[in-house]
Amino acid sequence: MKNLPRNISNAEIANQLIRSATSIGANYIEANESLSKKDFLMRVKICRKEAKETIYWLKLVEPSKEEEHRGEWLIAEATELMKIFGSIVEKAK
DSSP states (O other), X not given: OTTSOOOHHHHHHXXXXXXXXXXXXXXXXXXXXXXXHHHHHHHHHHHHHHHHHHHHHHHHOOOOGGGHHHHHHHHHHHHHHHHHHHHHHHHHX
16 A cells, blocks of 8 residues: 555545455354354355455556555455355355
């Protein structure tokens, strides 16, 4: 985030990106502390949704030339998280 070009669109996108990315971890913690299977599944589904949203924001950001590879890597990581949470949902059903 620190190395992104300073412009209005990146500033707004960065705020949204931080919210969605940090929500993944917060909801995963909540899932692990859930009181029921239904609550667990709901939280994991939220994790998956937030991972999808994070991918969206990462695709919208306008990186510098030096940061393009890092952006691709972050999208791959968020995609992997999305798949993991999807697998958890399918196995828990």
